[in-house]
Structure formats: C-alpha cells, structure tokens
Amino acid sequence: MSPPTPRRRRALPVLTAALAALLCGLAPPAAADGPPDWAARPTGGTDRDARPYVYLEGTPGTVLQDRLTVTNSGRAPLTVRLRGDGRVGAWIRFAEDTVTLPPRTRAEVPLALTVPDNAVPGDASGEAVATGGGEEIRVPVRVRTIGPTLAALGVEDVEVSGGTIRYALVNRGNAMLRPRLAVRAEGVFGTLLDRPERPLPLELAPGRRVERTEPWPDAPALDAVTVRLRVTASGGARDEAEASATYLPVAPAVGGGLLVLGGLAALASGAYRRRRTGRAAPQPAPDAKPAVQPEPPEQAGPPVEAQPPVDTEPLLKAGAKT
Template structure:
C-alpha cells in the first residue's frame, strides 16, 4: 500500500513536466510574420533629369535605320530583394497583337539586361534600345516592355513613330443585323493609329428607323488591325425591311462607309396564322366532300336489272320490242291497228291450214 508521501511526489512531478512542456525552448527561432503592408514592386518609364513628373508610356520617334534609347525604372519598396525579368513584345500584356504583320517597337527592343535583382527599398533604372529597321514603314509601331517578377506581370507601353509620309485609311466591313444589335468590323489599312468616329442610320419602308450622329468610339485601331464591334439597336421594328448605313471617319482624312439589308418579320404570329388557315381550309374541304351527292357508278344499272343506255318504256320492260314479221305471222298490221278479234281469227286460219297440209 502506497504512502501519502508517494502520491504527493508523483503529483509534483506531473505538474513539473507540464510546465516544462509549455515553456519555449531557449534559442528557438520564431519565423518572422509576413509583411502584408508592403507595397508591390512597380515598373514605369524613368523620370526626366529634374526627377519630377512621370510618363504613362514611352514615346520614341525617328526615321528608318536609327537607334533610339530610353530607360525603364523598377522600384522595390519592400523589405526583401526582388528579381524581375525583362523582355520586349509586339503584343500588349493581355496578348493582343499590336499590328497585323507582327512588327512593332516591342520586336525591335533590347534591354541592357534580361534579369535584374532590385534590393529592398531601391529603384533600378534599366537602359534599353529600339533599333528601327531601314525598311520600316512610316507611321505608328506600338509595342510593350514586359516585366515579370514573382506572381506579377506588368506591361509598359511603348509608342514608336517612324518618320516619313503617313497614310490614314479606315474601312468598315462585314455589317450584319442580328437580334437587337448591328455588328461590324473596322480595319485600319493605313500606317498610323486611328481613333475612329461612327454615324449610324437605318431607313425602313415607311421612313427613318434609326439615326445617330458622329461620336468617337472608345477604341484605338492600330495599323493593320481588325476590330469587331457592336452597335446596340433596342427599338427594332416588328415588321419592316430596313437599309442600315454605317459611316466611319478618323483624323487624317480616313473614312469608310458600308450598308446592309435587314428584314424584320414576326415569325411566331405568322406561323400560327398560317397553321390556322391551313386547318380551316382542310376542314372546309372535308365538309364539302361529305355533303356532295355521290355519282352513279356504271355497275349500278346491272345490279338493279337495267342495261346502261336503255330508256324506260311505258307498259313493258327493256327487250319487249316487237320484231319484224310478228304482224304477218299473227295476221296483224305492222302498226298494230287491227282489232284483237281479227288477229285471233288470222291465227286460227294459219293453224287450220297447217293441219290440212299435214
């Protein structure tokens, strides 16, 4: 049997072990809490010599065959170094092509380094060059400098204008009317970026159905680019035939026009009406055939004892005609005018004569 002293010792030992388990080990490193309030790194065009003012994009201009230079600033406001990768692209950050042929400032751009590590709370300026080919087409050639670091991607626009004669040309194509909208495509066939304006008009059989004056569209169409757009038309007619006209213009004398035909028919009511008319016509034809008297068939006379073509004669049935010679054999006249007695007497004489000869 255990003593009270042993129970007390065991209890004290258990309390001591629990206290040791809850006490942190000396020298154990506690992981630092993440700096959630730190701002992410940024990439933008480098500021000018005065250090004041910022540019939303790069703008470079020069004739074909020249080399243009500028600088990109990458700023790291965090507490840890950041490594970013730099590249030029002929497409926007979202993957949209800048030109129809794939040429642009991004394709002719080279950065001084493809990989840059920016220390904490530091800004790094990275030089880059744009080499304009000798055969570059005059006009606008936009591009993008793509900066990737961690889970972020930033695209900095580059607008390059190559010197030489410019051409502003814009067309509107593939105009269609579907539902409550007008669909069309704008094509920049020049060598300069255009901000198009559009005017819409629709004329029906009984007058104008839609008229909208010139207004600037919220798009910029780059050289060689095709943009598919939609013009809403909520008050479409229920029954009409319309001619839709679209006219587009842009700076530099660019203009284009296109038309399309649209027929508006309420198919549901017309289909229901056509079905009702066909049903009524079928019912009328059936009733008419039921009430019309039936024609006599050729075998009806044979079934009822007659011959086709025979006419009824008073006092006799068909086939009871007197044959030639009956009057002579029975002593009657051909027209049957003799009295019945004379005919009987003539028959007696014939009988007696025949008995004498035998």
C-alpha cells in the same frame, strides 16, 4: 488539493476559449492581397507625373534609346525579368534581361529599339513587359516611323439582329487611327435611327481589325429597315457600309404560318377524298363480255312471193256445159 467542483468544470472551457481569442488578437494580421510592392514605368518625371508610355520616333534603320525604371518597395530582394511584346516587341533589346533589386531600391534599365530598314512609315505599338514576384507589369511602347503616311479606315461585316448592330473596323493604312462613328437607319415609313458622329473609345493600330457592337434598344417590331454606318478618322480616312433586316412580330408570324399550313392541309385532304371517290365507282370486269340478244332463225330457201287470188268462176261454168 480538493477536486474541482462542477461549477469550476463548466467554467474551464470558457476560460480556455477566451485565452485562445486573446492570443489570436495579439498575432499580426495576415497580409491582404493588393497591388505588388514593386513597379515598372518609363524613366522620367515624378511618381505623380510619370510618362504613361515610352514614345520614340525615327527613320527606318535608326536605333532609338530610352530607359525603364524598376522600383522594389518591398522588404525582400526582388528579381525582375524584362522582355518585349507586340508588334514592336521584336525591335526592343534591354541592357539586362534579368535585374535583381535589393529592398527599397530602384534601377534604371537602358533599352534600345531598332527600327527595321523595311518599316512602313506610320505608327506602331507594343509593350515592355516586366515580370517578378508572381506579378506582371506592362509598359506601353509607341514608335513612329518617319516618312509619308497613309490613313485608310474600313467598316465591314455589318449585321443587324434584334436590338444589336454588329460591325468590324479595319485599319488599312500605316497611321494610328482614332475612329468616329455615325449610325442611321431607314424604315418603310421614314427614319428610325439617326445618331450623329461620335468618337469611339479605341485606338486602331495599322493592320488591326476590331469587331464591335452598337446597341439599338428601340428597334421596331414590324418594319423593313436599312442600317448605314459611316466611320471617319484624321487624315481623310472614311468609309461606309450598310445592311438590311426585316422585323416581324413573333406571335402574328406564327399564327399566319399555322393558318397557311391549315389551308394547305385542307386542300390536300379534299384532293385525297376526290381521288378515293373516283376509285370507288363500279367498273366493268376486264374479262366480261357484252350481253348478245338472240337473232330470229333464218328461213330455209328463198322467200315465197305472194300470189294474186285465182278466179274460179269461169272454170265452174265450163264444167257445167260439158
């Protein structure tokens, strides 16, 4: 057999790469990540019209029953563990906490929910949690305890910062609430914001507190405002709260602050110069004595009184007669 020519040697890597690509194309594609090949939902209805959650109601001390359907659509056996979670999770007991399903099968697992004797009338919620195959499915469970209900809703901790209004909603009663919110803001020169009452996208369970924000993109640049929130819900639940805020432009505020600081600095500098000038004036030495003018010497003896002139003419005449 003759040795391969240079052309054949160059073609050999190309043929090898083409063969490898062909083999890769024949291999089955890797499974893509997607939804689990099993499901858990309340028993009843069809796959297209399944119950969205388990709903039970009864008086305190009542044992309520329902079923959870677990379906294994995969090609391998599946082990699923069941438990309760949330407020009513401690009330739920399953007939089996662990269920093993062969491929392409389903199982209906009975569950019992015992309403505590001291349960407050109203609505409570929780979840039935199914875990298997590295996935977790949560099925909502809602329970209504029959008895007198109290709807009480509160809004608190209102804050206004820039273009955002923050607040908190609290369900102080024993009924499930769907709050509605109205927002109004008043400034120095009139109404700045007036949003009519609208439903909020949430359900507030008894005892639950939720912190929320309300956007205010067109908040004023210069004003003193008062923002008032009003919340309502069915059953006569209602509450109001307000907060105040002052809006100042950043640049003028900084410029005014610098101007004030400059004025204060000028006043302080003038006072300092005046104190320096006062200290520079000449002052007498603390031990210097005042200059003393010499007094004229005192005369010895009493002062001589002036005598009147003596008339000598009579004396001369008397001498001549003699």
